[in-house]
Amino acid sequence: MSLPHAILTALLEKPSSGLELTRRFDRSIGYFWSATHQQIYRELGKLEADGLIRALPSAQPVRGQKKSYEVLPAGRAELARWTAAAQEPRPQRDALLLRLRAAAVVGTAGVEDDLRRHLALHERQLAEYREIEERDFPPGRDSSQDRLRHLVLRAGIDLETFWTQWLKHALEEFADLPDGG
Amino acid sequence: MSLPHAILTALLEKPSSGLELTRRFDRSIGYFWSATHQQIYRELGKLEADGLIRALPSAQPVRGQKKSYEVLPAGRAELARWTAAAQEPRPQRDALLLRLRAAAVVGTAGVEDDLRRHLALHERQLAEYREIEERDFPPGRDSSQDRLRHLVLRAGIDLETFWTQWLKHALEEFADLPDGG
DNA sequence: CCCCTCATGTAAATCGTTACATGATTGC
DNA sequence: GCAATCATGTAACGATTTACATGAGGGG
Numbered sequence: 001m002s003l004p005h006a007i008l009t010a011l012l013e014k015p016s017s018g019l020e021l022t023r024r025f026d027r028s029i030g031y032f033w034s035a036t037h038q039q040i041y042r043e044l045g046k047l048e049a050d051g052l053i054r055a056l057p058s059a060q061p062v063r064g065q066k067k068s069y070e071v072l073p074a075g076r077a078e079l080a081r082w083t084a085a086a087q088e089p090r091p092q093r094d095a096l097l098l099r100l101r102a103a104a105v106v107g108t109a110g111v112e113d114d115l116r117r118h119l120a121l122h123e124r125q126l127a128e129y130r131e132i133e134e135r136d137f138p139p140g141r142d143s144s145q146d147r148l149r150h151l152v153l154r155a156g157i158d159l160e161t162f163w164t165q166w167l168k169h170a171l172e173e174f175a176d177l178p179d180g181g
Numbered sequence: 182m183s184l185p186h187a188i189l190t191a192l193l194e195k196p197s198s199g200l201e202l203t204r205r206f207d208r209s210i211g212y213f214w215s216a217t218h219q220q221i222y223r224e225l226g227k228l229e230a231d232g233l234i235r236a237l238p239s240a241q242p243v244r245g246q247k248k249s250y251e252v253l254p255a256g257r258a259e260l261a262r263w264t265a266a267a268q269e270p271r272p273q274r275d276a277l278l279l280r281l282r283a284a285a286v287v288g289t290a291g292v293e294d295d296l297r298r299h300l301a302l303h304e305r306q307l308a309e310y311r312e313i314e315e316r317d318f319p320p321g322r323d324s325s326q327d328r329l330r331h332l333v334l335r336a337g338i339d340l341e342t343f344w345t346q347w348l349k350h351a352l353e354e355f356a357d358l359p360d361g362g
Numbered sequence: 363c364c365c366c367t368c369a370t371g372t373a374a375a376t377c378g379t380t381a382c383a384t385g386a387t388t389g390c
Numbered sequence: 391g392c393a394a395t396c397a398t399g400t401a402a403c404g405a406t407t408t409a410c411a412t413g414a415g416g417g418g
Contacts, residue, residue, distance in 0.1 A: 103264050
């Protein structure tokens, strides 16, 4: 139950239309909570029906016409409630680790190339995070908001750093395996 | 589409009944691909219907009676196919990072306690992984299977190490915030 | 007019979670 | 015989994914 709260957060940061939200879920917020435009439109409908957000008065309710939303006080209250509530960490799922475990049983054919591809993807993501850090968090500024957002970005950077290092280590191991083709 | 392949892997490692699989998905395989018994029974039914696994001849098909499965050649082939195929990394979702971003907008009340709780959980998981490493991967042994499985365990250890360090860092930042809790 | 892009949606299928149901086995 | 536990499922719901549908606006 995090998607509505991701949307509320995004709308509080800046009122947006469905497609604008979709684009922001392709960067930024989407780095740790992804969503497709279908999920977003459906959820916007629910949030509006529940009185947590409303369409900006300027926007007509015509299909194909842009329609922007803003958060109502009830929406902000719900987001604050959710943020303060204790939550269990969801068990993480990682298909790549599962694949390596499978490869230990059925052989490693094809895996190494994909490890290399994933390494490139993670290196690209890491570089992107580092650019954002340089651009948005230059040394010296430290409002509470900035520090919290920087902390989140730091998690992203450190996670991608972990993956790139682990993948490099994995590729070294593969180079060493007897049947390592 | 990874659950059937997680089950095939588990069954190749050792033929099992539904409940035995469920227990193994609470440790071991479940550390990076969790599943409930309901998911597992449903998926076992599909895999059997598709001819990828079969019930061991010894087991009668009686409700309430233990029923063990083994992987058929077609199942091993499907697992090998899946393992060798390129896959896109799924976008990760992390509710805790989302919460921090929300907290930057609606305030940090309640978050700090939960960060501490999560830190304790991750420290426990890290200790568990380290025990497994000491027990199952003593220095010196290195069959291909062992090395692949150790690699997977290493990812778990490094991920939990990341989380504990990041959470400690986050708690330091919180201690420093003006409206810090 | 046609095509492309922007923008908003609908529909269907699959996956995941929560709650419940049923039978067999074991210990008391 | 009864309760607890082991074991296998069903049902219902919600979340997610994939594919498709519809309309507006602009460029050629």
